[in-house]
Amino acid sequence: MEPVSLYFHIPFCRSRCAYCDFTTAAGCDALIPAYLDALLSEIRGVKEAAGRLLPAHTVYFGGGTPSLIPLEGYNRLFEAIREAFELTVDAEITLEANPGTVDGDYLRGLRQAGFNRISFGMQSAWPEELALLGRRHSHLEVIRAVNQARTAGFEQVSLDLIYGLPGQGLDSWRFSVERALELNPDHLSLYSLTVEPGTPLAAWVGRGLLPEPDADQAARMYTWARARLARAGMAQYEISNWGRRLSRGKIALCRHNRHYWRREPYFGFGAxxxxxxxxxxxxxxxxxxxxxxxxxxxxxxxxxxxxxxxxRLKLDARTEMEEVMFLGLRLTREGVSEARFLAQTGRELRQVYGREIDELVKWGMLTWKGRRLVLTARGQRLGNQVFLRFLHDQETTTRVPRLILYHSSGLITGVVQR
Ligand code: SF4
Incomplete structure (x- = not known):
């Protein structure tokens, strides 16, 4: 069996950020001990169901704020993980952390527990923007946390930034990207802000207290950042993700998220x-x-x-083909190969999507690299429009506009009718 990936959701947060609609439990730290017991029981259940050790090559703790879990909790979790899964020798083990919630001792303890990669939610270097987003940390705390993570021996340090904030100018975005680059991150994720219904941000925009985010401005920010990160020697490998170039043509990419986009199997533990x-x-x-x-x-x-x-949703053949396309095309270097499409669907790529591909190639959104189909720069800017071309309604064969929902990590969380 090919190695699987393991995702653990830690829903606890100190407070709720103004833009957040993730599964979080702000101010519920009293539940942490019971939650850890529940995670342990969920892991042991997999061991019983599998009846053998399953190979796993990436582990990712996301949230929420995983850095609110005490070290002792992680030691117990890793003991259970190692009893249920055989972690590969080079397993990538990531923790998402809020910069204001870690110190040197905690980071050293995480490293000893087994983590080798850490992803900090920097979001912006501007105090005003951090305040608007409801983030509790300062940029100084980001600098301190990154330095402490390096001293603790983390192999990869990643930073998340958000762009396209209401009223955000290109200059302030450039400032944040430059501050991030000064920290020499191994990996950068740049996410475009979406105003989610039900969040304080949506209420402020709805009441006219803030302008609507400007999609054209966000596109300009994305285009500028792509060029800037290329000049800084970062290699883009996914629509929203860049990694430092390593030796022998390798990139410091997030193997866990690549696993999602390749549509390989993973367990999700937690609420x-x-x-x-x-x-x-x-x-x-x-x-x-x-x-x-x-x-x-x-x-x-x-x-x-x-x-x-x-x-629970059993994927039918059509949905599988759609997924291979709109997840795989997010990988800007790797794209969707004819071989992967055949292996995952049993069908020939050109037979199923020949017309759509020819059109998108003609419109400059897709291009062939040998036998792999990848997005062009234009296709990356208009990603969702490309993905929509690969969605079908099986009964009527008419195109059905649907909205593809992503978690900030790029994890697909659903496809809904619009
Ligand atoms: S954005 Fe992150 S830190 Fe903020 S409330 Fe949501 S999950 Fe918690």
Whole structure:
């Protein structure tokens, strides 16, 4: 069996950021001990269901704020992970962290527990923008956290930035990117802000207190950043992600997220976590208390279905083909190869999507690199329009406009009718 990936969702946050609609439990730290017990039980359930050690090559703790979990909690979790999974020798083990929540001792402890990669949510270098977003840290804390992570021996340090804020100018975006580059990150993720319904940010925009984010301005920011990061020697490998160039043509990319985009199987542990196993897309209940209760009271149904499983979707052949396209094309270097399409769907790429591909190549959105199809620079800017061309309604064969939802990590969280 090919190695799987493991995603752990840690929903706890000190407070809720103004733009956030992720599964979070702000101000619920009292639940952390019970939540850890529930995670341990969910991991052990996999061990029982599998009946053998499953190989795993990446582990990712995302959130929420995973850096709120005490070291002792991570030591217990890794003990259980190693009893249920055989981690490959070069396994990539990532923690997402908020810069204001770590210090040197904690980072050293994380390193000893097994983490080798850390991703800090920097978001902006401007105090005003951090305040607008509801972030609790300062840029000084980002600088300190990155230095402490390097001293602690992390092999990869990644930074997240957000652009396209209401009223944000190109100059302020350039300033944040330059401050990020000064920290010599191994990896950078640049995410365009989306105003999610139900968030304080959406309410401020709705009441006219803030301007609507300007999509054209965001496109200019993205285009500028692509050129700037290329000049800085960073290699883009995904629409929103760049890695430092390593020796022998390698890139310091996030192998865990690449695993999602390649559509390879992964387990999702924790409240609201998504998984992809045995052809099923599954997700756990996002309710933290319900998650704890169900993991405590119920047994795992099968390898794919956690006791906390809330949604399960068996992918049909058409959806599988769509997914191969709109996930794989996000990988700007690798794209979708004819071989991968055939291996994952049993069909020939050109037979299924020949007309769409020819059109998109003619419009300058896609290009062939040997036998791999990749997005052009124009296609990257207009990614969702390209992806929509590969979505079908199976019964009527008419194109159905649907919205592809992504978590900030790029993880697909759903495809909905619009
Ligand atoms: S953006 Fe991140 S840190 Fe802020 S509330 Fe959401 S999950 Fe927590």
């Amino acid at each position: 609201g976590a998504h998984g992809f196993l045995e052809g099923w897309r599954v997700s756990n209940t996002p309710d933290t208390a319900a998650y704890i209760r169900r993991c405590g009271e119920q047994k795992r149904e099968s390898l794919a279905f956690s006791p906390a499983c809330e949604t």
